[in-house]
Amino acid sequence: SGEVDNSSKDEFQELLQTLEQRLNWDGQRLIKYNGFWLLEVLFRPMLSAQNNFKAKDTDVILSTMPKSGTTWLKALTFSIANRRLFTIDQSPLLTSSPHTLVPSLEFNVYWEQENPDLSNIPSPRIFATHMPFNILPDSIRESDCKIIYICRNPLDQFVSHRHFLLENKIGKEADPLDVDEAFDMFCQGIHPCGPFWDHMLGYWKAHLENPGKVLFLKYEDLKEDITSQVKKIAEFMVFPFSPEEEEQGLIDHITRLCSFESLSNLAVNNTGNINGLVKNSSFFRKGQVGDWTNYLTPAMAERIKKLMDSKFGNSGLMF
Ligand code: A3P
Numbered sequence: 001s002g003e004v005d006n007s008s009k010d011e012f013q014e015l016l017q018t019l020e021q022r023l024n025w026d027g028q029r030l031i032k033y034n035g036f037w038l039l040e041v042l043f044r045p046m047l048s049a050q051n052n053f054k055a056k057d058t059d060v061i062l063s064t065m066p067k068s069g070t071t072w073l074k075a076l077t078f079s080i081a082n083r084r085l086f087t088i089d090q091s092p093l094l095t096s097s098p099h100t101l102v103p104s105l106e107f108n109v110y111w112e113q114e115n116p117d118l119s120n121i122p123s124p125r126i127f128a129t130h131m132p133f134n135i136l137p138d139s140i141r142e143s144d145c146k147i148i149y150i151c152r153n154p155l156d157q158f159v160s161h162r163h164f165l166l167e168n169k170i171g172k173e174a175d176p177l178d179v180d181e182a183f184d185m186f187c188q189g190i191h192p193c194g195p196f197w198d199h200m201l202g203y204w205k206a207h208l209e210n211p212g213k214v215l216f217l218k219y220e221d222l223k224e225d226i227t228s229q230v231k232k233i234a235e236f237m238v239f240p241f242s243p244e245e246e247e248q249g250l251i252d253h254i255t256r257l258c259s260f261e262s263l264s265n266l267a268v269n270n271t272g273n274i275n276g277l278v279k280n281s282s283f284f285r286k287g288q289v290g291d292w293t294n295y296l297t298p299a300m301a302e303r304i305k306k307l308m309d310s311k312f313g314n315s316g317l318m319f
Helices: 006-018 040-052 070-081 105-109 138-142 154-168 179-187 196-209 219-224 226-236 243-247 250-257 260-264 298-312
Strands: 021-023 029-033 036-039 060-064 126-129 146-151 214-218
Touching: 006 040, 029 040, 036 040, 040 105, 060 070, 070 126, 070 146, 070 226, 070 250, 070 260, 105 126, 146 196, 146 219, 146 226, 154 179, 154 298, 179 298, 196 214, 196 298, 214 219, 214 226, 219 226, 226 250, 243 250, 250 260
Parallel strands: 060 126, 060 146, 146 214
Antiparallel strands: 021 029, 029 036
């Protein structure tokens, strides 16, 4: 464990200078790395994770693009993994943010430290990341740890992200661009973790190659039938619900605890922030499918549809 030393700081600055840069529509700096536009603030922590994170076979890694259901998936997987340790009434989710209980590699674990000691975290450790599949630390791909990916209809993801960034005003250096310009950048793939199609396809292909390693979920499917999705997640985590647990209604208790209504009404999720940048409350807006219709035109939707048709091709991925 240790602070970032000066020689690695210099190397980092040198690397940064070789990369293409853009401002996101909200003024935050993006850099292009291995084909993906990444928020510059998260780049050093991502490299630290790449260099130093050692996955254990029992780890569970939650991978998402921002605004695709990360908070929900964190709450669900935490509850599934720890259900024999805490009753629902005593769940740590009642008093801690899902983002505290399931830390993000780049936003929490490696945010300030280049190589923190993670050995004391009890198994199964659950971490989240927004890293594209090809940028993940090698040990995540090479160990027997599990990866759970969740994604969401890009139109809803775009609208959700726009609200989130406007609410948090992180990119202070510029006036935010209007929705048309922001959408145009999104369609060009220039957005945090973009292009969205490559982020999704990376995990989709990994899932097709090895479904026991990568579970591929969609926000819309969780909204439609949370019970069957929670069962599926638990089976994938090799911790399926027993018949007794099912009879006791444990799946329902977990889905209710982790619902938008329940989590968004807890004081811990209504107050405070992460790293002084992101309000806890901003992770809970509407939690609905199809909210894009209130903000985007049919022509915009058509543009995304054509984009998805051409990018997803016959991969089998669709929304
Ligand atoms: P909206 O902005 O459309 O409401 P992330 O957790 O990846 O940052 O994504 C945030 C999105 O998920 C927001 O979408 C938020 O409201 C929604 N969300 C957060 N918690 C949820 C939950 N428990 N159930 C369903 N949706 C949830």
